[in-house]
Amino acid sequence: MKNKLHDMPIYMDYSATTPVDPRVAKKMIPYITEDFGNPASRSHPYGWAAEKAVENARREIALLVNADPKEIVWTSGATESNNLAIKGASNFYSKKGKHIITLATEHKAVIDAVRECERVGYEATFLEPEPNGLLDIEKFKSTIRPDTVLVSVMLVNNEIGVIQDITAIGNICRENNVIFHVDAAQATGKVKIDLEKLPVDLMSFSAHKTYGPKGVGALYVRRKPRIRIEPQIHGGGHERGMRSGTLAPHQIVGMGEAFRIAREEMDEENNRIKNLQTKLLKGLTEIEETYVNGDLEKRVPHNLNISFNYVEGESLIMAIKDIAVSSGSACTSASLEPSYVLRALGRSDELAHSSIRFSIGRFTTESDVEFTIALLKEKIGKLRELSPLWEMYKDGVDLEKVEWAEH
Amino acid sequence: MAYSDKVLDHYENPRNVGSFDKNDSNVGTGMVGAPACGDVMKLQIKMGSNGIIEDAKFKTYGCGSAIASSSLVTEWLKGKSLDQAAEIKNSAIAEELALPPVKIHCSVLAEDAIKAAVKDLKSKQK
């Protein structure tokens, strides 16, 4: 089966990165050509124009999440935001204690930042979610200790798309006087975020997951009540001392425009994408022995993560190279390790290995989805014909009871 | 991961896919690997009355290199005696397919599968 419509594969990897929306690119270009000033230059209009553009963009970020522009700090991306939030807050409030709670299914940037805190003397609890990927609130509650200083939970999971109950988790944090950080890199433009109401102290954002450019992100730092963080980069004192370094106006402008579009078009777009997801789900689950990873209800419409039993992951990826998808998260897909997120859900190594993340978005069409379904049906069939495990399964052999010659 | 043209060819057009009756006394079956490791290879050889392997079939659950390794050896096995078959070395498979270092284990698995199939057949012949 050949994909005749494109010379590039069909892009179904929106959770790894999104294309830049043409409207965003159009808005960015003047800021790399004529309006190129350094926003920190206060002595001439080049600097002022850049600064004004930066502040307009800051307002757009704030508007999407119902925050005050003063609560938005620019960073180079969600990885930096997560590192700044986790290390910055836990350092600043270390007098309260040195215990951090997070989820085993967080993005690497959170997991590894917390691990770094462990290295310098903090203690961390990595909570396992329920098999549907969601955090059990009671279980979470019982993990909080008097010396818990920070909790970090992502709003939307990058691999399985599940949406955590941030309100419930945040309320428990408030009751226990614990700083609450939320990684919302995968959430903007997909779920409504109202920081006036949400009990969240720090929230990380990324531009390139929401049709903006790579290399820019933001951190929300609550002002009422005021949350303090220790800066991780020192220098010119940009971003009210919280994050030094020359800002790149064109990238910031791009993020602002991307978030404006997200705010204005989110509802309509989500309806459309939900329809595509339903279609994709129906088509793919017609294939025997498929398992959807993560809760289907509390989930963004942009994500479907499915394990195909009795086929091996790498050969599967190779077979479906006419679509661009990922197995596990993009940041780790170069390695052969099965997804740690799926393993945390209790999936076997085999099912974790043979999982595919389909992530769809603004430019996904119905025919893309139809093509994907047809491709998967054909290729899974072919691989299973090759698979001794499939043959055994069909012969009624219980694979659990087979003694494998492990090597 | 960049695959060699030979791996791609065997992967796209695998040779000798299928199964023989494993209870046939002229059929030797070797099944190696484990699902948890990401590869399971089932290799079968069928011996003619002259003691020469006249046919070979395989099924493989594994990456493209594992599929290619097993597909390749089914071609190599035909026309060999059991002792000649057992002589096939993983390094020859790896070299023929230009496997990268991280995929060498696929060729090792294929060698193991041949040995297991030969052993199975010899035990049936006794």
Add this chain to the structure above:
Amino acid sequence: MIYFDNNATTALHPEVLKEMLPFLTSQQGNPASNHTFGRKAHTALEEAREKVAASVNAHPSQVIFTSSGTESNNTIINGIAKAYSNSHFGYSSIEHPCISEPIKSLVSQGYKISEIPVDSNGIFNVSSISDKTKKSLTFLSVMMANNETGVIQNIAEIADWSKKNTIQFHTDAVQALGKIKVDFEALDIDAMTISSHKIYGPQGVAALIVNKKIDIIPYMQGGGQEKGLRSGTENIAAIIGFGKACERSSQNLVEFKENIGRLRLILEKALLAIGAIIFCENSNRLSNTTFFSFKNIDGSTLLTALDRKGFAIASGSACSSNSSEPSHVLLSMGVDLDLAQGALRISLGLESTEGEVNGFIDTLKDEVDRLRQMAAVAA
């Protein structure tokens, strides 16, 4: 508007923009993704890395992409601090705050630090490091060329001295790259910072060049990009632009040496004629930079007047120009507070023309005359 603030940031070169555009507008993958889109992005990333490495004669594997010069400098300092707990950090008194601030922030963690003064010509001499400091010093950072005065340090000599005393050496070459020859390998130094937006590349990207002899522990953890030293999805479009800007930067060297140097000569001759004091006038300086002041003329008034007449210039460095603090560089050279407070910086660029410089001189003469007359009236 005439732009004379090229040490703050430069306009993107059209050739750089051309290389970047496809990466901003068409479908782009995440370089970590294992599909066609991801691999294309990855290939482009590595090509850009080669160009950056070639421009400073380093090996591509020594190049770590970051988001800014500030981040590069923080990465080396914090990274060294974490990897070598007994570090003693030395830095020159004229370093950019993104060197001095991260070093100062280490004091609370128990690290020893030493600020080493420059002489009245803005020049750093290893002889000014006391024997006592020398004994315990483990790390030294001295910028290759100063952003305010333009003074170029003798990095080869300082690096050599550092090596003899087994001191890790880093240089901030952000202002030097593209204006003078920068050769990482020949200098034989441990680490160096360079930045894109000072060499007609885009903002939002820079690099830290590190040799393999030193360990650094990253300050940011995550997906393990840049060999684990700088996690975070790579800023592809900007990195592509940086690569192109680096590739072009060697062409600029001639331009800086000849044309821009000639323009500055015209400028400085006229400045001296109307009574300006040019800082570090007789030191080896970048050919595009003039840092000057007039006795008894308020710098900020002059700056505003020049701005109104259409000239974008700076007072000290951009990062600190939102404060009315006098230049720390001048103060550390022993310049009088009054004179330091009035300091203005002109930094010429590739697009600067003789006409622009002459226009500026005429305007400056008028404004200085006007301000002097007003001062005379007031007196």
